[in-house]
Amino acid sequence: MTVKLKNIRPGVLIIADAKLRLDPGETFETDALSPQMESALSAGRLARMDGGDDKPREESTSSAESRREDITDLTAAEAISRIGVEKDPDKLKAHLAGEKRRTVIDALKKRLTEVEGGAG
DSSP, X not given: OOEEEEEOSSSOEXXXXXXXXXXXXXXXXXXXXXXXXXXXXXXTSEXXXXXXXXXXXXXXXXXXXXXXXOOTTSOHHHHHHHHHHOOOHHHHHHHHHHOOOHHHHHHHHHHHHHHTTTOO
């Protein structure tokens, strides 16, 4: 059975065990899911695509959106990447209140300054 998957991250997704490099929004088909593909699906980095309409299934989208709200489960590099595209100062402040990693805190402060137009 062929499965169609899509990178729903805002950045490049590497799936090393399948030798894949996916740009944001890129889709691909596979006959078997590798362990890293399964992990990316459960973490909300990949979405299964329905039949032929090229839209992620609802449960994949909603789980990905709920995971996007919490950066504490991400690696520092992934969290910083996610912060770089965030435009809502309230979300950035909320992340800043709960974050403990120095590199992520620095990225949050920098992005918050950018979003608020230098006022801070």
